[in-house]
Amino acid sequence: MTRFGKFLDKTLQDLAYEPIWNVICESDIDPHDIDIAFVGNAYAGMITGQESIRGQVVLREAGISKIPIINVENACASGSTAFYLAHRAVASGQVELALAVGVEKLFCDDTGKSLKALATSSDQEIEGKMGILFAGIYAMRVRSHMEKYGLTREQLAKVAVKNHDHGALNPHAQYRNRVTVEEVLESRMIADPITLLMTCPLGDGGAALLVGTKEMAKRMGKRPIRVGSTVLGSFGFTRKDEPSIVARVSKKAYQEAGVTPREIQVAEVHDAVAPVELFLYEELGFCGPGESGRMIDERTTWLGGRLPVNTSGGLTSKGHPAGATGIAQLAEIVWQMRGEAGDRQINPAPHVGLVENGGGNVAGETAVVALHILLA
Amino acid sequence: MTRFGKFLDKTLQDLAYEPIWNVICESDIDPHDIDIAFVGNAYAGMITGQESIRGQVVLREAGISKIPIINVENACASGSTAFYLAHRAVASGQVELALAVGVEKLFCDDTGKSLKALATSSDQEIEGKMGILFAGIYAMRVRSHMEKYGLTREQLAKVAVKNHDHGALNPHAQYRNRVTVEEVLESRMIADPITLLMTCPLGDGGAALLVGTKEMAKRMGKRPIRVGSTVLGSFGFTRKDEPSIVARVSKKAYQEAGVTPREIQVAEVHDAVAPVELFLYEELGFCGPGESGRMIDERTTWLGGRLPVNTSGGLTSKGHPAGATGIAQLAEIVWQMRGEAGDRQINPAPHVGLVENGGGNVAGETAVVALHILLA
Numbered sequence: 001m002t003r004f005g006k007f008l009d010k011t012l013q014d015l016a017y018e019p020i021w022n023v024i025c026e027s028d029i030d031p032h033d034i035d036i037a038f039v040g041n042a043y044a045g046m047i048t049g050q051e052s053i054r055g056q057v058v059l060r061e062a063g064i065s066k067i068p069i070i071n072v073e074n075a076c077a078s079g080s081t082a083f084y085l086a087h088r089a090v091a092s093g094q095v096e097l098a099l100a101v102g103v104e105k106l107f108c109d110d111t112g113k114s115l116k117a118l119a120t121s122s123d124q125e126i127e128g129k130m131g132i133l134f135a136g137i138y139a140m141r142v143r144s145h146m147e148k149y150g151l152t153r154e155q156l157a158k159v160a161v162k163n164h165d166h167g168a169l170n171p172h173a174q175y176r177n178r179v180t181v182e183e184v185l186e187s188r189m190i191a192d193p194i195t196l197l198m199t200c201p202l203g204d205g206g207a208a209l210l211v212g213t214k215e216m217a218k219r220m221g222k223r224p225i226r227v228g229s230t231v232l233g234s235f236g237f238t239r240k241d242e243p244s245i246v247a248r249v250s251k252k253a254y255q256e257a258g259v260t261p262r263e264i265q266v267a268e269v270h271d272a273v274a275p276v277e278l279f280l281y282e283e284l285g286f287c288g289p290g291e292s293g294r295m296i297d298e299r300t301t302w303l304g305g306r307l308p309v310n311t312s313g314g315l316t317s318k319g320h321p322a323g324a325t326g327i328a329q330l331a332e333i334v335w336q337m338r339g340e341a342g343d344r345q346i347n348p349a350p351h352v353g354l355v356e357n358g359g360g361n362v363a364g365e366t367a368v369v370a371l372h373i374l375l376a
Numbered sequence: 377m378t379r380f381g382k383f384l385d386k387t388l389q390d391l392a393y394e395p396i397w398n399v400i401c402e403s404d405i406d407p408h409d410i411d412i413a414f415v416g417n418a419y420a421g422m423i424t425g426q427e428s429i430r431g432q433v434v435l436r437e438a439g440i441s442k443i444p445i446i447n448v449e450n451a452c453a454s455g456s457t458a459f460y461l462a463h464r465a466v467a468s469g470q471v472e473l474a475l476a477v478g479v480e481k482l483f484c485d486d487t488g489k490s491l492k493a494l495a496t497s498s499d500q501e502i503e504g505k506m507g508i509l510f511a512g513i514y515a516m517r518v519r520s521h522m523e524k525y526g527l528t529r530e531q532l533a534k535v536a537v538k539n540h541d542h543g544a545l546n547p548h549a550q551y552r553n554r555v556t557v558e559e560v561l562e563s564r565m566i567a568d569p570i571t572l573l574m575t576c577p578l579g580d581g582g583a584a585l586l587v588g589t590k591e592m593a594k595r596m597g598k599r600p601i602r603v604g605s606t607v608l609g610s611f612g613f614t615r616k617d618e619p620s621i622v623a624r625v626s627k628k629a630y631q632e633a634g635v636t637p638r639e640i641q642v643a644e645v646h647d648a649v650a651p652v653e654l655f656l657y658e659e660l661g662f663c664g665p666g667e668s669g670r671m672i673d674e675r676t677t678w679l680g681g682r683l684p685v686n687t688s689g690g691l692t693s694k695g696h697p698a699g700a701t702g703i704a705q706l707a708e709i710v711w712q713m714r715g716e717a718g719d720r721q722i723n724p725a726p727h728v729g730l731v732e733n734g735g736g737n738v739a740g741e742t743a744v745v746a747l748h749i750l751l752a
Contacts, residue, residue, distance in 0.1 A: 013501075042428050045421045049504075051496035052418050052451045053736040056610060056743045060499065066624070068608035069744070070457055073447040075428045081446055085461065092468025120427035123436065125389075128425075232444035234432060248442070360429040367432045368445070 001207035001328045004174040004319030006107045012044050012054065013061035015206035015321075016103040020062045023099075023208045028221035034210075035095035036068045038085045040078035040102040041323040042359075043117040047108050058103060073323075075121035075359030076272065077232075078102060079207065080326025080370035086211045087230045096216045102328070103206040104321035114202055118322070121360040121367070135199065137361055138273045139191035145279055146193070149290035153193055157184035158296045160198045160274035160316055166303060167313020169344040172328075174203050174319030198274040203319035207327035209334075225334050228257030228352075228373040235365035245369050246283035246356065253354075253371035254285070261285030264307060264373075265350035266336050268329035270358040271314040277301075280356060281309070303344060311336060311344045326357040326370060337376045351376040377583035377704045380550040380695030382483045386580060388420050388430065389437035391697075392479040395584035396438045399475075403586050404597035410586075411471035412444045414461045416454035416478040417699040418735075419493035423484050434479060449699075451497035451735030452648065453608075454478060455583065456702025456746035462587045463606045472592045478704070479582040480697035490578055494698075497736040497743070511575065511649065513737055515567035518651045522569070525666035527654060529569055533560035534672045536574045536650035536692055542679060543689020545720040548704075550579050550695030574650040579695035583703035585710075601710050604633030604728075604749040611741035621745050622659035622732065629730075629747035630661070637661030640683060640749075641726035642712050644705035646734040647690040653677075656732060657685070679720060687712060687720045702733040702746060713752045727752040 002018050016039075024031050039055025050057055055071045074081040079102025086098035106114045122128055127137070145151055161181055167173035179197050187196040210220070217224035233249035236242075243251070254260060261284060269284070271277040278292035286307060287295050295301060301309035312318045312332040315325060333353035335341045353374045360367030378394050392415075400407050415431025426433055431447045450457040455478025462474035482490045498504055503513070521527055537557055543549035555573055563572040586596070593600035609625035612618075619627070630636060637660060645660070647653040654668035662683060663671050671677060677685035688694045688708040691701060709729035711717045729750045736743030 045496070046427050048500070049496065050500045051422050051493060052449060053497055053499070053738065053743045054449070056736060056738050057499050057501065060611070060738050061501075065610055066612040067610060068460075069450075069610045070461070070608070071449040073428060073430070073449060074445075084444075085446070088468060088470060089464065092464060092470065094464060094468065117427060120421070120425065121429055123429070123433050124424070124426045125433065125437075232446070234441055234443060234445045235436070236442040360432060362429065362432050362436050367429045 001172055001331050002205045003172045004203045004205035004321055007204045008107055010204060012048050012050065012103060012105045013058050015105060015204055016058040016101055017062050019206045019208035020101060023210055026222060027210050029097065031064060033097050034064065034067060034099045035097050036089050037064065037099040037101065038070050038072050038082035040072045040082035040326065041104055042073055042075050042078045042121065043322060044105060046113065046117040047105050074368045076322045077326055077357045077359030077368040077370045078323040080355065080357040080372065081232060083209060083327060083330060083372065084230050084232050084370060087227050090211050090213055097210060097212040099208065099210055100327060101206065101208045102324040102326055104323040105204050106202045106321055107204050123362045126363050127361050135191040135194055135273065138276055139194050142193060142275045149293065151278060151293045153185060154181055155278065155293040155296050156193060156198065156275040157181045159271065159277045160184045162302050163271060163274060163310050163314040163316040166311050166344055167317025170313050170318060173313040173317050174201055175317045194273050194275065198316065200272050200315035200320040203321040205319065205321035205324045207324045207331055209327055209330055223338050225337050226375040228259065228375040229253045231256060231371045233369050235362040235367050237363065238365060244283050245366050246280060249369045249371050250284050253373050257373035257375065259352055259373060263352050264354045265352050266311065266333060266346055267307065267309045267354040268312060268332050269309060269356040271310060271316050272320060274316045277309065284354065284356060303346065308346055311341065311346065329355045329357055330372060333374050337374065377548055377707050378581045379548045380579045380581035380697055383580045384483055388424050388426065388479055388481045389434050391481060391580055391582035392434040392477055393438050395582045396477060399584045399586055402598060405473065407440060409473050410440065410443060410475045411473050412465050413440065413475040413477065414446050414448050414458035416448045416458035416702065417480060418449055418451050418454045418497065419698060420481060422489065422493040423481050450744045452698040453702055453733045453735030453744040453746045454699040456731065456733040456748065457608060459585060459703060459706060459748065460606050460608050460746060463603050466587050466589055473586060473588040476585045476587060476703060478700040478702055480699040481580050482578045482697055483580050499738045502739050503737050511567040511570055514649045514652060515570050518569060521655055525669065527669045529561060530557055531654065531669040531672050532569060532574065532651040533557045535647065535653045536560045538678050539647060539650060539686050539690040539692040542687050542720055543693025546689050546694060549689040549693050550577055551693045570649050570651065574692065576648050576691035576696040579697040581695065581697035581700045583700045583707055585703055585706055599714050601713050602751040604635065604751040605629045607632060607747045609745050611738040611743050613739065614741060620659050621742050622656060625745045625747045626660050629749050633749035633751065635728055635749060639728050640730045641728050642687065642709060642722055643683065643685045643730040644688060644708050645685060645732040647686060647692050648696060650692045653685065660732060679722065684722055687717065687722065705731045705733055706748060709750050713750065
């Protein structure tokens with residue numbers, strides 16, 4: 001992956017070129033061995049004007065042609081959707097090697113345009129007409145959880161502190177500064193109780209992964225990581241007494257991979273605002289309902305804890321170039337499993353890792369959730 | 377599929393709802409049996425403002441949720457790319473029933489906006505900067521072919537006459553009027569030698585298909601049609617002495633389906649401008665190089681001929697709501713094979729049919745070509 005950040009001088013093509021050629025060179029393959037490519041991007045149409053054939057343009061620049069190229073969009077889960085399809089193409093036996101790319105350019109000369117693009121990941125007929133933005137939707141979910149289980153503002157802030165601590169160790173992170181609980185709570189209020197330092201920044205970036213058959217993976221230069229499961233789910237008009245979309249999708253992923261939540265040793269989750277990470281602990285089964293506050297207090301999910309979460313810095317600190325995020329989350333787990341995570345390496349290297357990547361809003365629910373379990 | 381046309385009062389959701397529920401009802405399945413959905417659309421971000429999660433919004437309106445929903449974009453081949461992935465999902469054994477939807481809304485209160493959207497299917501860095509539009513690119517290809525093989529303007533016009541003749545018989549077609557060779561040649565010049573009546577119109581429309589396992593297909597109310605092959609290819613910096621993208625992709629499709637070009641009994645091809653249909657005869661192997669002019673003169677590809685092409689009216693007459701086109705082409709072949717094509721039915725019903733759907737431009741070549749061969 002590229003470092004995430006603000007790169008006004010880089011095009012969408014530039015942002016994709018670097019990770020595509022990094023992964024090709026690192027894997028020691030001939031680029032002609034790639035059978036199919038899936039390119040995840042959410043907003044380039046509105047930011048760069050290349051509404052259509054984004055992946056073809058990006059791969060033309062990278063010198064990749066002739067093979068099937070498929071443009072995939074699923075809001076902030078576009079990258080992991082590209083990976084889902086790449087994995088499916090290989091697992092079906094129809095191809096031996098698939099390339100999954102996630103790329104996003106959000107910074108441009110007009111921040112209003114960037115924010116407008118992000119808002120199109122809500123249903124224009126429902127959220128759009130109400131004028132409610134992501135921060136507002138997240139704030140309502142956080143408040144409801146605080147009232148139900150007594151989560152404190154300090155606990156919410158601690159997630160941001162942890163992810164900034166982790167991001168400070170990650171050369172790919174957009175923000176590499178540490179913050180304190182006080183600084184997080186005293187930063188500008190965005191949508192009560194979410195403050196500025198709890199939110200992820202706008203970002204530009206790209207990431208790429210190769211998915212191959214067992215035989216293909218053995219030929220590559222790097223230790224291959226096995227895909228235990230890759231599951232995608234959608235909003236479901238969920239009633240209060242039904243499991244959330246994340247709980248529903250993760251249950252399926254655990255079954256498919258044949259592991260239990262307690263076996264997960266490292267996870268990257270979609271902390272578009274830091275407090276959401278707490279419900280994710282509960283919905284992913286890392287702890288019981290209402291126990292996530294204690295989990296962050298006890299530093300269980302900090303580097304050095306039993307189950308480090310968002311060792312990359314998460315969206316909050318590493319940054320969130322929407323279409324790139326899912327692939328970048330997977331990259332972090334791969335690096336951790338291979339013992340290549342540098343200053344933020346978990347010791348010993350984990351054997352079971354999870355990625356949760358969410359995107360969009362439909363009728364008050366997250367539109368898309370992608371769950372991936374990787375096995376060493 | 378919906379009838380294609382100008383429907384200013386219909387939303388993208390309206391255009392998808394009708395074909396989705398038609399195909400569900402016609403197939404006699406429970407909508408909960410659908411395991412996964414692929415939604416092809418090219419330009420809604422620029423026309424309706426719903427840049428992201430287009431498929432989720434369309435399926436929310438249709439009452440379909442929870443399952444994986446994947447937004448697919450490949451310019452004017454977006455629909456057939458959705459079908460390609462739906463077929464792959466089933467063929468891989470990972471799902472039993474997949475829904476492929478193609479939908480496009482091109483008409484809006486500002487035709488300039490529609491034309492601008494279409495132009496984004498060219499590489500903004502190459503064709504975009506040159507200011508060359510699709511009609512211009514097609515015109516250059518046609519002129520080169522005329523010079524090489526002596527194709528006449530009358531032969532070009534005859535394709536438009538044939539497709540309008542066919543479209544006049546199709547209740548789903550946008551244009552149902554017949555035209556003469558003289559009318560075609562005397563209509564306004566768009567990009568010499570392409571005249572107005574040789575071009576496809578802007579259009580709104582939707583189409584949907586279900587792809588299932590053999591067992592699932594048997595349970596459905598309608599006679600199932602077998603997918604012999606479904607192949608996707610990209611531009612390839614092709615030199616003059618190399619086969620064109622269509623020749624390259626169709627060779628693979630014929631191999632996969634185990635049929636020869638001479639066995640094809642019906643075809644829908646991408647006549648975004650009618651004259652292009654002539655090269656397609658050659659590139660698809662329906663005739664030898666330079667023989668397509670004679671083929672149209674001899675009425676081989678007219679209804680009643682040996683190999684009727686574009687019995688639906690093709691893009692020229694049926695219309696071309698970009699993302700919907702690929703699925704609509706497949707629908708025509710399915711109807712022909714089932715003997716359900718009404719006034720335009722081939723007798724006896726064909727057993728081997730082909731769909732060719734193209735999209736976009738990259739560095740002077742068609743960006744995407746999808747080829748499907750269906751077997752009765």
